[in-house]
Amino acid sequence: GENVEQHPSTLSVQEGDSAVIKCTYSDSASNYFPWYKQELGKRPQLIIDIRSNVGEKKDQRIAVTLNKTAKHFSLHITETQPEDSAVYFCAAPTGGGNKLTFGTGTQLKVEL
Amino acid sequence: DGGITQSPKYLFRKEGQNVTLSCEQNLNHDAMYWYRQDPGQGLRLIYYSQIVNDFQKGDIAEGYSVSREKKESFPLTVTSAQKNPTAFYLCASSLGTATNEKLFFGSGTQLSVL
Numbered sequence: 001g002e003n004v005e006q007h008p009s010t011l012s013v014q015e016g017d018s019a020v021i022k023c024t025y026s027d028s029a030s031n032y033f034p035w036y037k038q039e040l041g042k043r044p045q046l047i048i049d050i051r052s053n054v055g056e057k058k059d060q061r062i063a064v065t066l067n068k069t070a071k072h073f074s075l076h077i078t079e080t081q082p083e084d085s086a087v088y089f090c091a092a093p094t095g096g097g098n099k100l101t102f103g104t105g106t107q108l109k110v111e112l
Numbered sequence: 113d114g115g116i117t118q119s120p121k122y123l124f125r126k127e128g129q130n131v132t133l134s135c136e137q138n139l140n141h142d143a144m145y146w147y148r149q150d151p152g153q154g155l156r157l158i159y160y161s162q163i164v165n166d167f168q169k170g171d172i173a174e175g176y177s178v179s180r181e182k183k184e185s186f187p188l189t190v191t192s193a194q195k196n197p198t199a200f201y202l203c204a205s206s207l208g209t210a211t212n213e214k215l216f217f218g219s220g221t222q223l224s225v226l
Binding site: 006009031032034036042043044045046049051089093098099100101102103104105 | 147152153154155156157160168170171202211212215217219
């Protein structure tokens with residue numbers, strides 16, 4: 001079936017290092033790829049998204065890249081800070097574009 | 113962060129009991145969604161509604177029911193048929209019905225079985 005796979009499930013980096021989280025999707029018709037951040041005990045919030053007509057999008061320290069041929073997209077966080085510690089979810093449309101399917105999440109821990 | 117409110121924050125269910133989780137939004141959003149969050153399994157879609165008096169099953173609808181009698185409200189009932197209900201439940205809404213709309217999440221309800 002249509003799904004979204006996310007790796008790694010946990011990621012630990014030193015403060016100041018970069019972090020990369022990767023997702024793959026199966027529905028070739030998917031055209032929108034958001035990333036949500038969920039801090040401990042809080043609700044998920046959209047941090048960045050990308051549409052299929054561009055290959056990269058940046059917003060300060062975060063960026064998302066998209067490879068439509070390979071059907072994968074990645075979240076890049078540079079100069080990581082302790083407040084970046086959270087669970088990150090990718091998502092992509094499935095079911096003919098009628099619904100959004102989320103990846104299983106990545107627990108990012110930024111260590112001092 | 114306001115605009116979409118879930119209650120209660122914690123809920124306990126006895127075996128064989130139905131329980132209802134509340135979700136209200138004052139954002140005038142057309143679409144509303146219910147997700148279940150389990151450790152290591154991400155967010156799984158239970159039900160969604162794109163318009164009043166209409167809703168569709170998501171990926172894991174068995175054992176759940178919903179209603180959408182008002183635009184602002186989308187309550188979720190966890191029935192006794194749901195054999196493993198312990199999870200964190202998140203309600204969300206979006207302005208439009210397309211999948212490229214930003215989702216606004218509530219603060220969640222933690223449901224546990226007594």
